[in-house]
Amino acid sequence: MGKKVWLGSVSHMAKIAADRKTKHLCSRIQPFEVAVVDHADLDEMAALSLLQANVRAVCNLSPFLTGTYPAEGAKRLLEAGIPLYEVQDQTPQMIDEVDGALGMVRKNELWIQTEDGWKRKARLSKVSEQELERRWQEASERLDEVLSTFIDNTLSYARAEKEWFLRPMKRPKLRTQMEDRHVVVVVRGRHYREDLRMLATYIRDYNPVLVAVDGGADALLENGYCPDLIIGDMDSISDEGLRSGAEIVVHAYSDGSAPGEERVEQLGLSYHLLPAPGTSEDIAMLLAYEENAKLIVTIGTHSTMIDFLEKGRKGMASTLLVRTKIGSRLIDAKGASLLYQPRWTWNGTGLLVAATLVPVMAALTIHPVARHTMQLWWMQWSSWAF
Incomplete structure (x- = not known):
């Protein structure tokens, strides 16, 4: 050849x-x-x-x-x-x-x-x-035309699905407790690695419930975290992620069929089945809301037209409805990092004081005038004390 x-x-x-x-x-x-x-x-x-x-x-x-x-x-x-x-x-x-x-x-x-x-x-x-x-x-020149069609599809599906999202979700009985706690919903979407690094201090201080959407479990494991709850159709998560010990919720279609159910059963894992319209990440956020989470922080979630077109979806009805319902309890990771101030601890304060005093003491010890002054001060204090 x-x-x-x-x-x-x-x-x-x-x-x-x-x-x-x-x-x-x-x-x-x-x-x-x-x-x-x-x-x-x-x-x-x-x-x-x-x-x-x-x-x-x-x-x-x-x-x-x-x-x-x-x-x-x-x-x-x-x-x-x-x-x-x-x-x-x-x-x-x-x-x-x-x-x-x-x-x-x-x-x-x-x-x-x-x-x-x-x-x-x-x-x-x-x-x-x-x-x-x-x-x-x-x-790029066609974006306005595509956006118009995208909005029409979103509103059309939102009208058809709104009744389901308006009523309380028939949620499974979970062992994972979210009530009055912070919840972080992790999706392996755009910039998830940067968002996880950015929230490292927040996760350490608040110990939030870590909810992984499908492959989000692998994202957490890669960064040294263990998910508390996994929800999704289980098509992009590894066996290691499924076996991480997290509670598993298999997201099913509205008619009850669930492609991910067979895989979880083959691994011999227990799980809950949750039939619902919309995307798994939307259902994860809605579940946290229904479980009375105090704050829901999202990492890597899809929220723009391009995000959804890349996923092969022609609209974002469930996302619109869920985010509208959750309201002020929902915040994006980047917003959380801007609002969050690390908590002061006695250990941290002690280390800061020690780090400040070391160079000061070193300077006093080395400088002859400062050293002589310290010696006089020590003699006067000793005579007064003893």
Whole structure:
């Protein structure tokens, strides 16, 4: 075949990891493997996960940017130097056929190694910075139109779901006590790492209830915290997170079906089932509210149109209804960090006083006039005391 080129690398071949869901792929892909995904408008969180996995390159069966809205993912990957390719003539079975195979690119064609030798799988188109910028500008110019449709969808679903959110939730009997306590709801969304670091002192001082939404449990474990409660459909949390000892609430659809129920049962874990419309993070906040939490602090939650479009949702009805209902008891992590002042403790005060006195005493000891004055003062005090 002559000179072999693997996604921008000369004389190099690499293993392929392919999956229809990017978050599932990121949990198993190995460093320097090539990711094959089917992810239109790749979002920023997916891109960050791929970068953290140290992928060599990314092939996408869908456009990285469709022009619907300015998704951040492709820009992040190109800025990090990751080659991006879009597959032009894929087959429905392509994901299964290339996963785990050894592959290469030759003349913008994807080839994989089979028992019968090298086999051409698809034609590729490399995504350039110029092409990505053109699509980005198109998407930015359409934002007003997209926002209008997004608002219409939000209001339409809000009218249909408002009765459910207006009445008290039929909540499970939890062992986790939230009444009159601070609650932190953690979602593995944008900037969750920075938010967790920012709230470290607050978490230490107030010891809030830590409620993880799905993969938020892994985010807490990564930062040295153990979740008290996990709620979600369990599609983006690790087995380690589920086995962390936290109380588990499986979020089900309104009709009672719950895709995450089977996984929890296979792990032999006890759980509660909570049927409800909306997103798991909205239900987590509403559950804390219904349990009479004193304050609800959110980390990494989705609250903007771009956030929801990246999640594949065309509106944010449940988020609008839940945040309207909770009101003043809800605060974002960044707001909490600005309002919160660390508590003074005797230990901290003692350390501060000691740290202040050390250089002062050192200066008095070294300076001859100061040392003589201290000696005279000590003699006078000794004669008076004794």
